[in-house]
Amino acid sequence: MTILDTIGSTQTVGSHRPWPRAVVDDAGWARAIDEFAAGRWTLSGLWADVDAVHMAVISGANEIAVLTYQCSNGRFPSVAARHPPAMRLERAIFSLFGYEPVGTPDRRPWLDLGFWDVAHPLGKRGAPQREPYAFLPAEGDALHQVPVGPVHAGIIEPGHFRFTANGEFVVRVEERLGYVHKGIESLMAGATIERGAQLAGRASGDSTVAYASAFARAVEAATQITPPARALYLRALMAELERLANHFGDIGAICNDASFALMHAQTGILRERTLRATEACFGHRLMMDAVVPGGVARDLNADGEAQLRGLLAELRARFPRLIELYDNTASLQDRTVTTGIVKPEYARQFGAGGYIGRAAGRNFDARRTPGYAPYAELSFDVPVLAAGDVNARVWIRIREVEQSLSLIEQILERLPPGGVATAIAVSGPCEGMAYAEAFRGDVLVWLRLGDDNRIRRCHLRDASWFQWPLLETAIENNIIADFPLCNKSFNCSYSGHDL
Amino acid sequence: MRRSLIEGLTTGALTEPAPQPDEAALAELAQSTNRAARTRLGRSLSIRHVDAGSCNGCELELHALSNAFYDLERFGLRFVASPRHADVLTVTGPVTRNMREALLRTYDAMPDPKWVLAIGGCARGGGLFAGSYAVVGGVSDVIPVDLHIDGCPPSPTALLRGLLALLQRQDGSAV
Numbered sequence: 001m002t003i004l005d006t007i008g009s010t011q012t013v014g015s016h017r018p019w020p021r022a023v024v025d026d027a028g029w030a031r032a033i034d035e036f037a038a039g040r041w042t043l044s045g046l047w048a049d050v051d052a053v054h055m056a057v058i059s060g061a062n063e064i065a066v067l068t069y070q071c072s073n074g075r076f077p078s079v080a081a082r083h084p085p086a087m088r089l090e091r092a093i094f095s096l097f098g099y100e101p102v103g104t105p106d107r108r109p110w111l112d113l114g115f116w117d118v119a120h121p122l123g124k125r126g127a128p129q130r131e132p133y134a135f136l137p138a139e140g141d142a143l144h145q146v147p148v149g150p151v152h153a154g155i156i157e158p159g160h161f162r163f164t165a166n167g168e169f170v171v172r173v174e175e176r177l178g179y180v181h182k183g184i185e186s187l188m189a190g191a192t193i194e195r196g197a198q199l200a201g202r203a204s205g206d207s208t209v210a211y212a213s214a215f216a217r218a219v220e221a222a223t224q225i226t227p228p229a230r231a232l233y234l235r236a237l238m239a240e241l242e243r244l245a246n247h248f249g250d251i252g253a254i255c256n257d258a259s260f261a262l263m264h265a266q267t268g269i270l271r272e273r274t275l276r277a278t279e280a281c282f283g284h285r286l287m288m289d290a291v292v293p294g295g296v297a298r299d300l301n302a303d304g305e306a307q308l309r310g311l312l313a314e315l316r317a318r319f320p321r322l323i324e325l326y327d328n329t330a331s332l333q334d335r336t337v338t339t340g341i342v343k344p345e346y347a348r349q350f351g352a353g354g355y356i357g358r359a360a361g362r363n364f365d366a367r368r369t370p371g372y373a374p375y376a377e378l379s380f381d382v383p384v385l386a387a388g389d390v391n392a393r394v395w396i397r398i399r400e401v402e403q404s405l406s407l408i409e410q411i412l413e414r415l416p417p418g419g420v421a422t423a424i425a426v427s428g429p430c431e432g433m434a435y436a437e438a439f440r441g442d443v444l445v446w447l448r449l450g451d452d453n454r455i456r457r458c459h460l461r462d463a464s465w466f467q468w469p470l471l472e473t474a475i476e477n478n479i480i481a482d483f484p485l486c487n488k489s490f491n492c493s494y495s496g497h498d499l
Numbered sequence: 500m501r502r503s504l505i506e507g508l509t510t511g512a513l514t515e516p517a518p519q520p521d522e523a524a525l526a527e528l529a530q531s532t533n534r535a536a537r538t539r540l541g542r543s544l545s546i547r548h549v550d551a552g553s554c555n556g557c558e559l560e561l562h563a564l565s566n567a568f569y570d571l572e573r574f575g576l577r578f579v580a581s582p583r584h585a586d587v588l589t590v591t592g593p594v595t596r597n598m599r600e601a602l603l604r605t606y607d608a609m610p611d612p613k614w615v616l617a618i619g620g621c622a623r624g625g626g627l628f629a630g631s632y633a634v635v636g637g638v639s640d641v642i643p644v645d646l647h648i649d650g651c652p653p654s655p656t657a658l659l660r661g662l663l664a665l666l667q668r669q670d671g672s673a674v
């Protein structure tokens with residue numbers, strides 16, 4: 001049975017592509033929540049719009065649809081009441097739009113930390129409310145609290161963690177995020193497609209290629225434009241280079257947090273080599289603004305190809321030794337094995353993407369499901385493990401490095417000739433949606449365009465939304481001193497989450 | 500492991516020669532540094548970093564400064580964990596309303612004399628994010644800035660140039 005059959009909807013929106021969007025009534029909305037609670041469907045996004053709340057749904061058969069609940073009275077039935085992964089998304093909807101999730105167990109704001117000049121900046125703006133924030137209580141003898149952040153010791157993004165500990169052991173950690181909230185979705189509204197692409201590419205700088213690709217593909221879906229095949233291959237090339245650079249950096253950083261600096265130094269070299277090659281090929285180390293709606297901003301020339309082949313040769317020669325180093329260093333394994341375990345049932349329930357989900361048994365990769373060009377023409381494995389600990393997350397990344405190296409080789413072999421860009425033309429109001437697999441998991445971009453070539457509404461959903469809550473579960477009963485290690489092995493995005 | 504270590508000793512160093520300090524940066528600093536402050540410090544600076552709203556791109560390049568190619572510490576420059584130990588504050592991002600207070604508190608916690616480096620296009624006026632309800636503006640809208648390093652993000656070389664310009668000022672080699 002398809003998603004729309006299940007919820008009994010008939011009212012689909014014509015200009016929404018590539019998947020259907022249906023307006024549902026109370027019964028349809030409740031039916032969808034039943035499916036989440038029963039574990040048959042995955043909630044893949046929940047965001048607000050003018051007088052409406054949308055949810056992105058992935059069914060057990062990997063079918064995708066958007067369901068819309070009209071809420072002109074500013075209220076909608078809470079999803080989180082029966083499906084906890086929706087909790088922060090609903091709190092964010094309330095803080096940004098002022099729509100009230102009826103029946104929610106948690107009415108505290110999210111992203112709004114009490115410093116803005118306005119309340120509900122994306123909805124009916126009002127005067128700000130400044131109530132003190134209440135962290136969840138933890139009760140018991142000999143418990144103590146440790147507040148950490150927003151400013152942390154290293155060069156990392158800001159966020160607050162409230163630890164409750166019993167001696168060295170963490171009883172609970174509660175995250176409070178939103179410090180780097182820049183109001184990106186408000187800047188999107190009314191922006192040109194070109195500016196929208198720049199903003200999307202700066203939602204989370206480490207995933208700029210993934211975000212720019214998802215944004216571009218959402219625009220292309222909405223406007224029914226297919227970029228040249230060469231551009232699609234070049235996007236995949238950039239995406240795999242981005243994945244490599246991030247995995248190298250993070251594998252080293254995780255080992256560094258386990259006091260094994262040698263690995264950090266070695267992977268740092270591989271990361272730098274990769275960034276130098278991307279700069280030589282695409283004119284920017286992180287490849288910002290290299291992917292644009294309609295194609296890519298810069299073609300790869302023969303010099304670039306040679307650079308990349310040189311890079312591949314070096315990485316192939318050096319990386320296997322580092323794997324051996326990781327595998328054979330008992331003191332390192334002692335820190336990573338059985339530390340920070342994500343339970344497979346949580347990974348499934350939350351729809352956790354990337355290495356966090358795949359290290360805990362959830363076999364999902366947006367390059368496969370729903371899949372996008374050119375990945376169907378390339379061969380690659382999606383590594384999956386069950387242990388869910390820091391070690392499993394490291395191994396997933398190691399295996400993904402190997403897959404990315406092979407993908408880059410295949411792309412260079414098969415790079416089609418031809419142009420690299422097509423002009424975008426909006427002929428009328430339309431809506432588009434796309435997924436891209438960033439190094440840390442699936443990014444979702446949803447947008448509506450007006451006929452003046454401008455963005456009416458654009459929502460960006462980072463993989464971190466469904467990963468951050470699992471960090472809270474993974475740290476339980478670990479010692480506080482292992483938190484940096486667990487956190488690094490997740491490496492969720494603060495900026496991509498806070499927007 | 501032993502093999503990697505031995506190989507590290509026998510192959511040449513990857514570390515690259517220092518870039519020239521940035522002329523424009525020197526000029527900007529000339530207005531903000533005084534000789535007395537310079538002579539109080541040796542040729543060594545401790546840096547504390549605050550992300551005041553960045554997209555995290557600038558942080559990636561700040562991290563790169565510590566890799567074998569740029570090797571920041573050879574210049575006596577190092578990142579420290581507490582503002583109480585720091586001479587220099589590097590700040591990235593547009594300053595969000597949610598981070599304004601944390602930035603101010605970090606700045607206030609640093610002992611005098613102190614310098615502020617605003618890093619990346621966003622740190623100058625808020626960049627692409629200027630005008631949002633959630634953004635105060637650039638770093639200089641919140642605390643005094645001694646030097647801006649532009650770029651989105653600035654490359655590690657550009658960062659190094661800016662930092663070396665600051666060091667040279669400490670050194671008293673140019674006024």
Ligand code: SF4
Nearest residue numbers: 554556619620621651
């Ligand atoms: S300057 Fe660019 S890289 Fe740096 S925080 Fe701003 S958008 Fe990100």
